Amino acid sequence: MADGAAVWRPVARCVVFCSPCMKGCSRGRYPYGLCSMADLSLRNIKKIYDKNVTAVHEFNLEIADKEFIVLVGPSGCGKSTTLRMIAGLEDISEGDLLIGGKRVNDVEPKDRDIAMVFQSYALYPHMTVYENMAFSLKLRHVSKDEIDKKVRDAAAILGITEYLERKPKALSGGQRQRVAIGRAIVREPQVFLMDEPLSNLDAKLRNQMRAEIIKLRQRIDTTFIYVTHDQTEAMTLGDRIVIMRDGYIMQIGTPQEVFDRPANIFVAGFIGSPQMNLFNARLEKIGEGYQVSCAGATIALSDRIQARLTEKQVGERDIILGVRPEHVLLKSEKSSYTISATVDVSEMMGSEVYLHVTAAGKDAVLRIPTTELTEEQRGGFSYGTEIHFTFRSDLLHLFDPQTEKSLLL
């Protein structure tokens, strides 16, 4: 990797089988030889409803022990279905799900050593917070003293000790979500599944809970699989992100990888806020090198991009040029290297200004630090103001208009 980006590799499996019985294993709670590190393998997983609607296609993913994986994508992309298949709440139509090296397709949810936090909290309304958290342990015939200790420990971690005797209806949304997380923690599961746990909270509480989940992850050493449609949550929480659309995996990578090197136009648009600007452009060859022509402007490409295109032997062709709003450079004068645009809306955010412009016949957003603005520009851009800009040549993204895939990967 020319830019030195780390490549993720699953850690080596470390499975300790304790079959045929549970004797001798340190955790000693579960059959199927799952008393091991919780690495997961999803191999060619498919979900087909009513014999013709495919919700998830050929899902392949290796999840390492103690990894935090985020499944992200728009509504209907199959992320929750995938999570529910891991939980055992949905049957797997095709493929294999392995936890700790053992195939668990037909294993009941309770025997998978997983815990799940639901979007709607799914607390038992007639039980107190304490009873909610203790329920699963009671079912496993854990002694009363141990239940009490585990519940109080989890409550202390989540700061809900004072609410233990309350019923869920007497709690706020944030407190309920903590109880739901607490209910999962007491189980000490190998795999923690979270299905959009913050979606029902308001923006402020969501930010707060997000930070708490990060802290929680540091405290409890286990594998997390987290589903969200919010790319900010995905970027901040995940060790790796799985971006999905229409039941297909669009890209798997670390947050930085998917941000810096989106595999296709969908990922480019989905990750990053405001989203990446996409322009119709043409890739041209000049001698051994390349340049891009877009809306009459000639745009130089960095050595890294040139080398990649040469390596892939890409010829002259139409392309989609992707530029993140923050990778735009405002210029005072029009030149053969700049694109001209008219300002529609200007949003002053304090440290930066968002310019919503029309450029090359398309709507685009430019994010300019206020330090780069003149005194006059800091006063605001009026509607219809003509501006000129170019791009940072090392941070451009080139996509194939037909396949929508990146030409640089």
Add this chain to the structure above:
Amino acid sequence: MGKKKITPYAVISMILLVLVALVFIFPFYRIMTGAFNDPTNVWKAELFPSKLTMQNFVRLFKQPAWKWLYNSVFIALVSMILVCGTASLAGYALAKKRFFGQKIVFTLFICAMALPKQVVLVPLVRIMSTFGIYDNVWAVILPTVGWPFGVFLMKQFSETIPTEMLEAARIDGAGELRTFWSVVFPVVKPGVGALSIFTFINTWNDYFLQLVMLTSTENLTIALGIARLQSADVIEYGPLIAGAALAAIPIVTIFICFQKYFTQGITMGAVKG
């Protein structure tokens, strides 16, 4: 603050409500006062009995009235327990489980609700005879089990249970019965409460089925027993009205105690919860 303004509309409404309440209460009042009145004065148009006496009850209990009362209570209570048990299980299954023929089963229940009881009476009598329980309290109890209205009511209540809650229970390690008992049942308890009262009242008042199924004097219910008192050449209104008072007491007590659940059952679905 908080002081309500008395409008003419409110006054008229209140007067009308009181009048309607009096109209409904009056027969009950007449039964109660009649039961304790002198046997010869039972039908006299007096608002307050001139002389209170237990004579009507004494004459009533010359018949096996305690046994009739016991039969009525036994039939109503056992039916209530069995109906609530089966209906809440069936309602939960129809609302939350997916199985082959689910829609057909539910449609059959709805159709059964529309079916008049008289239509199934003859086959029912034959079935009970085959089982050897004709002229037995179980011949009245068993046909009420699986009461379609009860299943329908409990299905509607079970629809309100969030599916995620059931899934959470499944992940927590609860089996089907445990999920039902620990998670579903407490949530649908108001529905079960309403259904208990409906069933009790319905069974208590189901004169027709009792009349067909029960014949021996000691197997009669209180309602049948009272009716039997009229069958002689001379109708003794004193014990009759005492029996009516006796028959009314359990039902009125139950209604007063569980009024909340009763109205909840009737209005269920009318207001979005």
